[in-house]
Amino acid sequence: xxxxxxxxxxGKIQDYFAEHKTLPTFSHVAQLLGFKSKxxxxxxxxxxxxxxxxxxxxxxRLKPGRxxxxxxxxxxxxxxGFATPTYGDSLDTIGIDDYLIEKPSQTILITVRGDSMxxxxxxxxDVVIVEKRAFANVxxxxxxxxxxxxxxxxxxxxxxxxxxxxANRDFPVIRxxxxxxxxxxxxxxxxxxx
Amino acid sequence: xxxxxxxxxxGKIQDYFAEHKTLPTFSHVAQLLGFKSKxxxxxxxxxxxxxxxxxxxxxxRLKPGRxxxxxxxxxxxxxxGFATPTYGDSLDTIGIDDYLIEKPSQTILITVRGDSMxxxxxxxxDVVIVEKRAFANVxxxxxxxxxxxxxxxxxxxxxxxxxxxxANRDFPVIRxxxxxxxxxxxxxxxxxxx
DNA sequence: TGACACTGTGTACATTCGTACAGTAAATTT
DNA sequence: AAATTTACTGTACGAATGTACACAGTGTCA
Numbered sequence: 243x244x245x246x247x248x249x250x251x252x253g254k255i256q257d258y259f260a261e262h263k264t265l266p267t268f269s270h271v272a273q274l275l276g277f278k279s280k281x282x283x284x285x286x287x288x289x290x291x292x293x294x295x296x297x298x299x300x301x302x303r304l305k306p307g308r309x310x311x312x313x314x315x316x317x318x319x320x321x322x323g324f325a326t327p328t329y330g331d332s333l334d335t336i337g338i339d340d341y342l343i344e345k346p347s348q349t350i351l352i353t354v355r356g357d358s359m360x361x362x363x364x365x366x367x368d369v370v371i372v373e374k375r376a377f378a379n380v381x382x383x384x385x386x387x388x389x390x391x392x393x394x395x396x397x398x399x400x401x402x403x404x405x406x407x408x409a410n411r412d413f414p415v416i417r418x419x420x421x422x423x424x425x426x427x428x429x430x431x432x433x434x435x436x
Numbered sequence: 437x438x439x440x441x442x443x444x445x446x447g448k449i450q451d452y453f454a455e456h457k458t459l460p461t462f463s464h465v466a467q468l469l470g471f472k473s474k475x476x477x478x479x480x481x482x483x484x485x486x487x488x489x490x491x492x493x494x495x496x497r498l499k500p501g502r503x504x505x506x507x508x509x510x511x512x513x514x515x516x517g518f519a520t521p522t523y524g525d526s527l528d529t530i531g532i533d534d535y536l537i538e539k540p541s542q543t544i545l546i547t548v549r550g551d552s553m554x555x556x557x558x559x560x561x562d563v564v565i566v567e568k569r570a571f572a573n574v575x576x577x578x579x580x581x582x583x584x585x586x587x588x589x590x591x592x593x594x595x596x597x598x599x600x601x602x603a604n605r606d607f608p609v610i611r612x613x614x615x616x617x618x619x620x621x622x623x624x625x626x627x628x629x630x
Numbered sequence: 631t632g633a634c635a636c637t638g639t640g641t642a643c644a645t646t647c648g649t650a651c652a653g654t655a656a657a658t659t660t
Numbered sequence: 661a662a663a664t665t666t667a668c669t670g671t672a673c674g675a676a677t678g679t680a681c682a683c684a685g686t687g688t689c690a
Contacts, residue, residue: 253541260540264458264499268678282638284679301646302678303497305458311533338533342628363557363627383629432626433557434536435577462648473669478649480667495676496648 251275252295265304342430348374359394362409364431371430383428445469446489459498536624542568553588556603558625565624577622582612
């Protein structure tokens with residue numbers, strides 16, 4: 243199938259975008275993919291456009307289509323392993339931003355310092371995605387304002403009183419005497435290695 | 437200062453990018469900002485370029501500069517707290533993808549099943565970002581192919597032999613007798629709550 | 631085998647690009 | 661008040677853009 247080759251080409255264009263933050267011109271695409279004619283690009287682009295990977299800007303130049311940033315998620319199971327996925331497979335495919343952030347205007351990113359949420363898989367240096375709102379459920383990981391300080395803890399309840407529980411045995415459960423405020427709820431987390 | 441007006445203009449251009457995933461041409465910028473001449477754009481762009489917000493693509497068109505996507509990540513410290521960032525909604529959709537994925541075409545996402553990397557902060561259901569390559573350093577978290585099965589472990593060395601170390605005391609260190617292959621290296625991880 | 635879609639080549643072309651240069655009007659400096 | 665700088669207008673222009681059309685090679689399918 244030409245499909246496979248198109249996806250190989252798409253990969254190169256995605257790499258170009260990752261590097262330059264803009265899509266190449268027709269001529270550059272031709273150069274990038276080894277075509278000797280710009281017209282080869284025209285039809286190639288038309289194919290990708292049908293599938294939503296590439297689109298046209300108001301001025302006919304190329305711009306990323308709605309699926310351009312999508313990524314394939316493969317399933318790994320400890321025992322069974324997984325196969326290398328391709329676009330053809332009907333696996334979930336997502337853009338990470340869209341997946342993690344639902345309400346951009348109410349969402350902020352916070353780099354976490356300290357190990358108090360270590361056992362919840364939130365390490366020093368991780369970034370948490372926080373949706374700003376005043377209400378949370380027991381069990382949610384929340385950003386709370388306590389004594390005018392922000393802190394990241396799991397929201398719990400003891401004897402009808404809300405408590406803030408760290409996910410690390412070395413830290414104490416906080417039982418706020420006065421009141422505290424919920425700044426937001428952690429809806430996601432990410433980490434970069436290296 | 438003209439500075440303020442420039443930033444106001446920059447905001448409009450960032451909005452344009454958020455919508456179109458590409459920067460406008462000089463003519464469109466003029467239109468967007470209410471200029472009647474393209475040349476007004478030339479000098480305006482020159483100013484933003486000096487500050488690193490906008491750059492030129494290989495073909496002289498505009499592309500986002502290194503500071504264009506500056507995302508507002510607040511720092512949280514356990515004791516000191518953090519301040520609410522000012523530009524709440526300038527998180528663009530490309531931000532996280534771009535941060536986590538450097539080589540899109542060689543990168544795949546894998547949903548992790550099992551608790552074998554729990555102590556490394558990789559939980560059941562988390563998604564890891566894997567850059568496909570055959571070589572890794574000791575200490576890297578790798579996806580290895582062992583007995584035709586894929587597995588996620590930390591790469592270690594014992595007596596000059598590579599070993600695969602799970603980040604969970606309940607799992608054994610794997611000392612491959614035969615050879616194993618490195619499928620890729622984990623360069624990032626993310627998780628969604630709720 | 632022949633018809634026919636694909637994929638890419640090569641040439642031609644109107645449109646649009648970003649830039650150069652000359653000029654105006656207002657703000658800033660001296 | 662004169663000189664200079666800044667911010668923008670307006671026209672002109674070579675270069676590069678994306679598109680159109682004719683054509684060649686390859687594989688597919690009846």
